[in-house]
Amino acid sequence: MNQMKTILSRYSDALSPNVPWWAYAVTAGIAIGWGAIASPSWVFLTTAAFITAIAALGLLVLVGWGGEVSLAHAALVGTAVYISSYAMRSDGYGWPFLAAGALGIAVALALSAIVSLPTARLSGIYVMVLTLGLQVTIERTIFTNSKLSGGVESRYVTRPRFLGISFDSNVAYYYLAFGVLVLTILGLTLFRRSRHGRALMFVGTDRRAAAAMGISPWWYKILAFLIAGAMAGIAGALTTPLYRSPPTSLQYISLQSLFLLAIPVTAGFESLAGVVVVALIFTLTPHAVASIGQVSPLILAGAGLTLGTYIGPGGFSGAVLDVLRSKRESVVLGRKRQERQVEDDVDSMPLGVVAQERA
């Protein structure tokens, strides 16, 4: 029991000091309950939103933490979709889901690694152009390969079954995607609080100062691209089984890269949960308001990009966090001011008075 306590204490800072524990419990309760009570179409859409959130979390790491940018994220997701689905399909390799998914992730990771290498010498606009170049190249090569994408014919894949659990139903697949999302958030939170996470964040904030502290900006820029590539790969691997066949490549064109980029920009770079909330809003809103009128997710993304850029790196989640943080910080700062006041009062007293007061 004590050993368990000791192990758990190592991970105590995975929970934010700004958010009460019950907020986590309520959120988890809602997410679990939603899978059980929502209609099949809403469960399906929410699963798609979770997968989008996983891809967007990769961009949060790259853009928000690493201070880089990528306009090829949709292409990486698409690549993982087609590679993993080909590996799963009976007319492809016929591999099980986990092995096929791993292959899709590995390819997305490798492409991300290749594009990250020249960023040692490039920055800003050049990295944007470079990643846009990768997006277009993938669109014109991998996406046009009918063997991989399935062409005009429908290619079916079955939903996975592992550890003795079948994820064939929408509800079961919803919980699988939710589980992967939770693990992704947990992993990123723990990484963020580790030495490498701090180093990456600092490289994104101040490259010169990071270099002076022994942190190689080049290596951490590559790491940011690798993490983003892995997240894109995971999202891609989860996508085909959701739709039971690989979606059309139109879902992964350059506009979609902007859509994905809009999610962390709107949410802000400080909160992982904020990214999930914005991914849910962007994915579910068009369907929620469908009876009133048509709202394209791209319109939401465009508005989000504009507003997010206007608000700044904190985004909407930063504004919420500021309210939560300022309460806690004002108590600490108030106490410190009081201490300083007492010290100043003592300093301004004649020595005799100080001695008397102390006595």
Added chain:
Amino acid sequence: MVAQQAFPNGIDVRTAKERRAEALQVLEDHLPEQVRTGAVLEATGVSKAFGGLQALTDVALAVGAAQTTGLIGPNGAGKSTMFDVLNGFTIPDKGTVAAFGQDVTQWPPWKRAKLGISRTFQANHISTGMSVEENLLIGTHLCLKGGLFQTAFRTPKAYATERSARQAARAVAHLLDLEPLMTVRAGVLDFGSQRRIEIGRSLLGGARLVLLDEPTAGLDAVEARGLLELVKKLQIDLGLAVLIIEHHVRSVMNMCDMIYVLDQGRLISSGPPSVVRMDPQVREAYFGEERSV
């Protein structure tokens, strides 16, 4: 046992002196062994031009072990360029830089940091969105062990080094009067506190030589004096080598063991404060006439 003695009934009965001594001990344990004799850094014949502007011409300087060395000069004298050369941000056109017995002229800054060279900047270079503790912990990056997964998933070994780094960060925070502010974001603190965070971070990087680029820039006279006294005290207590660029000439004269004076990219004087103070070239560079510095 120590904790029980220090906190009977949960009350900390240690005196300020005892707490300082404990913090110093933790920090000393964290830092590598300091070099006690000789020169820790030597630059010889350093020249650097940016296009048509000759920023440095044949500059030589040495920083002695366990000493405070000052680098002074009027605005535009080339002090910050010299710092960049020593630190690795700028590779000189001519000349060499040797640190701790190794030629580091072509080394990038992050490689030099591994030798124990750390620096601060003129403007605050901290992460305003991170807490004070996280900012300080960035300094411990090189001292921590463990790869990506070991540190993220906190294997016992990686977690042990992280815990000792946190103790060292707390010790530095105590010495720099930042301890109660550890959980507060650095961005909400006053300029002076942010300055101390940067100095603390540079100490935690396993520092054996600390380069301080105008640490009192932006502070009022009282804060500046307090900060320089604090730096000097830490330098003596920890046996560090410090190279400092500072505009408060009087303070530099008081705290430094050796001073180098640059003017228009050339070294015009060097020596102990008593010698530099009387150098007519120094007086002229500062005041344009022969007056006491």
